[in-house]
Amino acid sequence: MQDRITQVLKAIADPTRREIFHALVVAATAMPITQISGQFQISRQGVTKHLKTLEDVGLVHINTQGRERFCVADAKPLKEVNSWLKFYEDFWDSALDDLDSYLDGSS
Amino acid sequence: MQDRITQVLKAIADPTRREIFHALVVAATAMPITQISGQFQISRQGVTKHLKTLEDVGLVHINTQGRERFCVADAKPLKEVNSWLKFYEDFWDSALDDLDSYLDGSS
DNA sequence: TTAATATGCAACTATATGGTTGCAAATATA
DNA sequence: TATATTTGCAACCATATAGTTGCATATTAA
Incomplete structure (x- = not known):
C-alpha cells in the first residue's frame, strides 16, 4: 500500500479524474x-472506475439511494x-537565484 | 501530450521522485x-530516470560539468x-456540512 | 407482470510506469 | 598510456492504469 499523500496525488494526477471531481464540486x-x-465522453464504467479511485482517497463520497448512487465531492483530502x-x-521564488548563478558557470 | 499541470502532478505523485526532489531541495x-x-536503494539508472522525469517538468535543472551532471531542484513548477x-x-472546510446533512438521509 | 433504468462485476486490451541489467562512451586520474 | 569514474543508451520485465465491452442484478415505472 502507498501512503495517503501518494494516493491523493495519484488520484488528482489524472486529468479526467480532476474533471469529474471539479464537476462534482461546482x-x-x-x-x-x-x-x-x-x-463525459468515456463510458459509464470508465467514469465509475474513476469515481471509485476518488472515493478510495476520500475526494468523493457515495450514498446509495434506491437504485441510484449519489456522489458528492469532498475537498478535504486536498489539505494534505x-x-x-x-x-x-x-x-x-528564491531558489532560482542560486540556480541562475550556478548556470552562469561559476564553481 | 498532457497539459503541464498533469505532468507536474504525475511527477510528484511518485514517492521516490518526491524523495529525490526533497533531497535536492534541502x-x-x-x-x-x-x-x-x-x-537511494534503487539503481543509478532508476534514479536517472526519475531525474529525467523531474527535469522534463522543470522541477530539476541539470548542468553538465566535465563527466558529471549536476542537478539542482527548482520548486517553481509547484506554483501551478x-x-x-x-x-x-x-x-x-465548508463542503462537509452539506455532505453530513446529505448522509443524514434527508432529500 | 413486464419493461426500462441504474448499477456492479468481470474479463479483456493497450499503454504507461518503475525498475532492472549490460554495454559503450566520455572524462579524469595514476 | 592504462585504469577508474560518471554517465547515457537500449533492451527488457513486471505491474499498474485507463479504458472498453458484455452480462447479470436490483430497483422503479408502465
Whole structure:
C-alpha cells in the first residue's frame, strides 16, 4: 500500500479524474453516476472506475439511494497536498537565484 | 501530450521522485547523479530516470560539468499545483456540512 | 407482470510506469 | 598510456492504469 499523500496525488494526477471531481464540486449537489457520466465522453464504467479511485482517497463520497448512487465531492483530502506543498513555498521564488548563478558557470 | 499541470502532478505523485526532489531541495547545492543515487536503494539508472522525469517538468535543472551532471531542484513548477489547489480551498472546510446533512438521509 | 433504468462485476486490451541489467562512451586520474 | 569514474543508451520485465465491452442484478415505472 502507498501512503495517503501518494494516493491523493495519484488520484488528482489524472486529468479526467480532476474533471469529474471539479464537476462534482461546482455542481454543489449530489449526482448519480449515470448523470455524471453523461457529461463525459468515456463510458459509464470508465467514469465509475474513476469515481471509485476518488472515493478510495476520500475526494468523493457515495450514498446509495434506491437504485441510484449519489456522489458528492469532498475537498478535504486536498489539505494534505497543500501541507506538502507548503514546505516548498519558500523555495519556489528564491531558489532560482542560486540556480541562475550556478548556470552562469561559476564553481 | 498532457497539459503541464498533469505532468507536474504525475511527477510528484511518485514517492521516490518526491524523495529525490526533497533531497535536492534541502541539499541547497547542486549534486551529481551518482552522489544522489548513493542516497537511494534503487539503481543509478532508476534514479536517472526519475531525474529525467523531474527535469522534463522543470522541477530539476541539470548542468553538465566535465563527466558529471549536476542537478539542482527548482520548486517553481509547484506554483501551478498551488494555483490548482487554491480553487478548492474554499470547499475543503465548508463542503462537509452539506455532505453530513446529505448522509443524514434527508432529500 | 413486464419493461426500462441504474448499477456492479468481470474479463479483456493497450499503454504507461518503475525498475532492472549490460554495454559503450566520455572524462579524469595514476 | 592504462585504469577508474560518471554517465547515457537500449533492451527488457513486471505491474499498474485507463479504458472498453458484455452480462447479470436490483430497483422503479408502465
